Amino acid sequence: MPIAPQQLVILDRDGVINQDSDAYIKSLEEWIPYPSAIEAIARLSRAGFTVAVATNQSGIARGYYSEAVLARMHARLNSLVEDAGGRIANIAYCPHGPDDACSCRKPLPGLLHDIQKALELNSLAGSWIVGDSLRDLQAGEACGCRAVLVKTGKGEKTAAKGVGLEHALICADLAEFADALLAGDFD
Template structure:
């Protein structure tokens, strides 16, 4: 049986992204539809987790405490809608740091699998707005979904590496679709 797990990228999927990085609590602007979608998935029995690259830490744009404040706000908003984000994991490294957790590598997802006590991620969902999100998910055995929010339209326009991905307008559209699927 597939795990009822949805792993979300953060910037561009849950909140507005910025080419200049989301560096403060004031710049952390969740999409209302995304907060509602997370809560609906959670209330329907799906485990929801977040796996996010946060190279702004390595670049010195913000620190771990600022990131924790953003994630605290996110969890509070989801709880207010009756949902839960079970885990949030992040990669604080830059692209040249040679870590094993930065997407498109599957290290963050493997960490989530271990922390959630799951034997496998086979059949879980990875939802992102970039090819690297989908590549990480597919490498870990997840189904992949691309949202058009954030960098999703740009990713879609490139058209490479999306053969296995389902495409949705936003996280709410993904949640609508997933919750309409028959239980397996």
């Protein structure tokens, strides 16, 4: 059965699902999830939402870690969410650096188009994009997604700037967003 776009929640990873670091998350040991985010993903999934992840991972291009290390982080993420009773339908990542002129690095919408293709959706319009930076929201807005800024990770600084957030909802964290979405507060 096809997924309705409004039932799709696309999450940024670093700063939304797990702690972020200006020095990059370079190993499985450095990948520290927010427990409330794992549970929020599981609750959304159990309620019928499809959850996907779109994440820039320029640390690969910079030589800080390999795609194999990233795969271990994502395997751990999937395992934690599944243990909580949920599921992540797709994880799309950009391994390129900011100067690589790719089409997938957010704020460009390439990662979201990859998710759209993987999930066989005609459109992402009406889907949710949840991020902690303006570039996450810009990628989603380019596809007609409803934007949500969380204040975890870099979100507090992004919110303080206030630029480009005219159409964004702002939540303390992913758990608060999930609570509100599941309560029907955003209809």
